[in-house]
Amino acid sequence: MRFSEAIAQWSELRPFFVFECFPPRTDQGFENLLSRVGRLAQLGPLAITVTWGAGGSTRNRSLDLAGLCQSEHNLNAILHLTCTNMEKGTVEATLRSAKERGIKNILALRGDPPRGSEYWIPADPGFVHAIDLVRYIKTHNDYASHFCVGVAGYPDGHDHSLTLDEEVKHLKAKIDAGAEFIVTQVFYDIDQYIHWKKKIEDAGISVPIIPAVAPIQSHASFIRMTKLCKAKVPDSMRDAIEHIKTDDQKVKDFGIQLAKTICQRLTLDCGARGIHFCTFNLEKSVRRVLEELGWSQKTESPFHSEDSHLPPELLITASEASHLIQRPTTPTHSIDGFQLDPLKDDFPNGRFGDYTSPAYGALDPWDGGGIGVTPAEGIALWGSPSTVQDVQNLFLSYLESKIPCTPFSLEALSKETTIILPYLLRLTANDCWTIASQPAVDAARSDDLVFGWGPGEGYVFQKSFVEFFCTSTSLQSLTARVVRHGNGAITYYASNSSGGFISNAEAGTRHAVTWGVFPGQEIAQPTVIEQESFLSWKDEAFSVWSQWAQFYPPNSPSRATLKGIQEDRWLVSMLHHDFKQPDALWAFLLGN
Incomplete structure (x- = not known):
């Protein structure tokens, strides 16, 4: 189903949610991810988004994963697609293949490069910016009515050579070109999101906005992600994480409570109808967030908030987390005799982690794979x-x-x-x-x-x-x-x-x-x-x-x-x- 239609038809009292996953680098990780996706599907997501490696480096795996999510788990797939640094003809071939697989939704991204002043030369001069991809799909007879196209929004800013008003102007141009929904980059400053959202609305943008939330998995991954995303983090929140950074379980529990509170503020105070969860192919944290919010279809949870390893002085309640953010600024899967426990990779892998894990080789958020600087x-x-x-x-x-x-x-x-x-x-x-x-x-x-x-x-x-x-x-x-x-x-x-x-x-x-x-x-x-x-x-x-x-x-x-x-x-x-x-x-x- 086209994602815009799925949102319009959403009639449940609870907000909807979407999961993001990436195609693992190894065959074993890919097979194990399918089992994990099956368990996540039982929670009742409205859709699942599948990321796209820089320059089309994961093209076949991304297409396969999106197709299998639909055919095996009845999930509405949204395929990320970047348009820069791609071999000539790759965009057209991908759209054609996606249509053949029954995929009806594309998240059109620019990808890296270009950004700012540089010497990068596009492989296909017809696709340099995300708006080029939106226009191509929406003016192509074979794709215009088939694909629902979304684009990215950046509450904390994206291209630092542009002002916020200039970025909003570019976003409005993508909507005018035919984009039908917006998924935001991960952010932690709710006040900044509110300011950005008002700018969006004042510009006449009325398509659905789905804010992205990423439960913190570890201190190291949080620091790396916020640097790559250039996310603004309130000082009080950064200090709280710094205080517990040596205990991964405490950081993980803190991240769950924080994500829960962010979701509450976004849906109750900011009017968000749904949330886009960046899972990094990990399961436990997002499952706990949904169950504590009461949004999952499951009535009995194997994880309980009282299982938290946080001591009382560090356990963050919903009201405390809200105050914190407001401050200015299921079965195992056997492979060659190896069984992967569903939560075996509960703590994120190092560079040479378990190659059978779905979370092995996590891509940087938002189709990274680049160096990480302009x-x-x-x-x-x-x-x-x-x-x-x-x-x-x-x-x-x-x-x-x-x-x-x-x-x-x-x-x-x-x-x-x-x-x-x-x-x-x-x-x-x-x-x-x-x-x-x-x-x-x-x-x-x-x-x-x-x-x-x-x-x-x-x-x-x-x-x-x-x-x-x-x-x-x-x-x-x-x-x-x-x-x-x-x-x-x-x-x-x-x-x-x-x-x-x-x-x-x-x-x-x-x-x-x-x-x-x-x-x-x-x-x-x-x-x-x-x-x-x-x-x-x-x-x-x-x-x-x-x-x-x-x-x-x-x-x-x-x-x-x-x-x-x-x-x-x-x-x-x-x-x-x-x-x-x-x-x-x-x-x-x-x-x-």
Whole structure:
């Protein structure tokens, strides 16, 4: 059904809700997601939205997922579709395929790039902005009456080169071109949303607006998401989360209560008829929010608010959360003998999480996959490196805290990184440019301010590992040393952009590099390194070089250098299995 018609026909007393999911990167995660979607479907959503990877990178999986949501679970699917940086003809082919599958709803997005001043060149000059996609669908005889088209709204702003009035003007143009509903970006400042909504209404926009809510899953994911979305967060809310950030369960429970209160304010005070939930392919939090609101079709909940791990002084009530925001500013699924518990990935995965999880490799919100900064911002941060040495110096400057981030790490160095910083500096200076790492940890308390994670009263462990880009010559030297001196304690995976792959790990082996032991729970393993997940991540890692290169003019030294690095370097992930010897990996790598 066309989504605009579904909204018009909604007659229940409770608000409607929509779930957003993304196509997992792995086949196992995709299959497991279908089971999870089946359970979420039982809650009675009005629709499900399926995200679209940057440049059409998830085209087939997005189409398959949207089609299966409709055919297997009777869900009204809304397919996200970006129009920039797409190969010529991809938009037309996607629309044709979506229509053949019976999909009737499109969320038209611009995608990244372009943004601001840049040298990006559209692959298809007919599709540069979201309005181009809206106009194309609404003027095409095969699609105009078939597809209901929605567009994105940004209460906190989107393009910071534009004023709010200018952004509203662009949104009005998309509505005039035929868009029939608006889904907002995630936001936390309700007062700002009210201000934006009034601007929308004053501009004569009367189509349904569905505000997006994302229950906070962890402190780290919250910080990353708000940075990428450029979401405004009230100081009191940020302070409250900061106070409990070392206990993932407390953060998760806080996020549920906060999302519940945001939904109450949006529907009761702001007149929202429905909510768009960003699930990140996780289930428990959104289920609890709906059940506590009384919006789900289920009458008996397996989760109760009294199960909260928050102590009384931190448990946030609806009225307290409302005050906080107002302040200015079902069965398991078996795969090759492995059963995924429905809540096994309750805590979000690390980069090398469980590749069988539907939440593995979560995309950045709103069809990210890009570097996360505009070209103008990137050039201001990183200049215009024109030689390999310039790029190496940039990685060194990040480790020396002379610059706040790199295209591969948008956050500042973590506290645990400082423990191994001398090793990382030496590795990077030796032409192994480090982009991820962790020290070995033997039974740190789960509330430790540096290493702690998960619920309280537990203990956490880590194996040391490091990930870096290096030349084929350096890789040959390292792999030879593993054979001669590794003594079976070193595991590595290496791949290049053209598909080359080498490893000393047996096929199918999985290596937990972070794990936790907590009272009354099975051992948790949020970070796992194995071949499937490494190869999935390496595609994204090499795409960063390509996206970074597009910040600079064609035929420029900077673009040529970055493209050359993308083509010549290898991505290597290496770990040491003796977590009781904190210096073992670094001594091996540096020849100490």
